[in-house]
Amino acid sequence: MKRARVAYLGAVHDAVEEEGRLRLADGRLVSESAVVWLPPLPETPRPRTIFAVEINYTDYAKELAFKAPDEPLVFVKGPSTLIGHRAETRRPADATYMHYACELAVVIGKTTRRVTRTDAYEYVLGYTVANDYMVRDYLENYYSPNLRAASRDACTPLGPWLVDAGDVRDPMNLRLRTLINGAITQQGSTRDMVFDIRFLIAYLSAFMTLFCGDVILTGTPDGLVGVHDGDEVVTEIDGIGSLRNTIVGESSITYASGSRSG
């Protein structure tokens, strides 16, 4: 099953995919362009933990001339960075290099503490697609990456669907790619991850309790390219979904007078 969370005609709905359309809980079928897409995540009683793994593909580590890390490079993002499918992401006026990053997102389904690699998949609720934008101009020397570069408001599109874990036969063998304005700029396969999904869940749950609704963004292959105002950026993973986002420049946004102008 592919599940979504959407706003439609003044209310928020849980929906599932049916024949290319959205089936709302009351049976209404609506088109995917008629709704506002929200991140397809279960609600949580406390703020969810959003992990992002850096440099987790062998080819990307090579591209950056890094030795693959001996321990996952993981940081935690703030919740205000998430937005849904078909939304807009703001590009700061002074950014010279802001890039996308197509990533498989793993959503945790139940309380997870000290699980083994062997059991790790039992704790996965499902998978979705993330676009983990980063503004490299804002990186600093310490504790990199910092949230100003990597957890900006609305800089992590997620969706469109949460695909049930049981429907994904091998999440470690999925083709992923990014298209800017229709042209492919990044391609890879989840089989090239340095630390695979089961390792990441075992690693994190060894020192942290994970909860239902927590998300792990598992990193991106090489092929990162800068994005510019007006670009339509599609990150997609075979069998999971195709996530569309549009880059908007500061100049095309109208702020109230008296509000801070950036």
Place this chain on the structure above:
Amino acid sequence: MPVVMARTRFMAQAERFEVDPLSGLIRCGGKTLGMDELQWDTPTHGTVYGVLMNYRGAVEALNTIGGESSAPPRAPLLFVKPANTWIAYGDAIPVPEDVDCVEAGAALGIVMGKTACRVAAVDALNFVAGYTIVNDVCEPHRRYDRPATRQRCRDGFCAIGPWIMPKQSVPSPDSLTLRVLVNGKPSAENTTANMVRSVATLIADVTEFMTLSDGDVLHTGVPEDAPRISAGDRVRIEIDGIGALENRVVAERELMTGGSR
């Protein structure tokens, strides 16, 4: 006595208590209670952010190790203390089996009262509800080039509380003395006057790129030379005019459960 907002276990909402901040005497319902007579919860359940290298001494200390030129970060260096790390007043701070000790990071916690996005420094305090105390626990580590998630985000590594002191009762948040006592012995003292970014500047610089919501906590950083604590210790962080946050330190294997969410 000032009136604070606090949460106790089994209560759905924050409540008002009259308190004497440092002695910890509480007046509620016509009775006077001691701190240990209530089962505290963390006073808010919003996202908890911390700032790295926001004390001048902490910037200098890190540069001594890292060998970089002594310049503070260009913008606030933020990190998240996720929900699995949260514990309340009186709860046990776990010391993991693979380390001998952990660091007790004394921090002033700004509690947001309104959603703040792209706020100017002159307006910043209008978005603050009050202040609390954070013990940002961390494993000692010597690598500063990568995220310290394994060292900072372990279960039980963030004590918060005991309450929210309304901002009206804290007229000068940028000159508060922080004290750490381990087993009653003064172990560290510093002042928020040594912060690189003041409370208002920090809120302005953070909300330039990230929204802070009602109930979120932004702690303003940990001073240099955080005292080390180990199993069996009692650690107490005092901030003048706000109160005292006390926790015991216990070997992790002695604790039945991990996360508190």
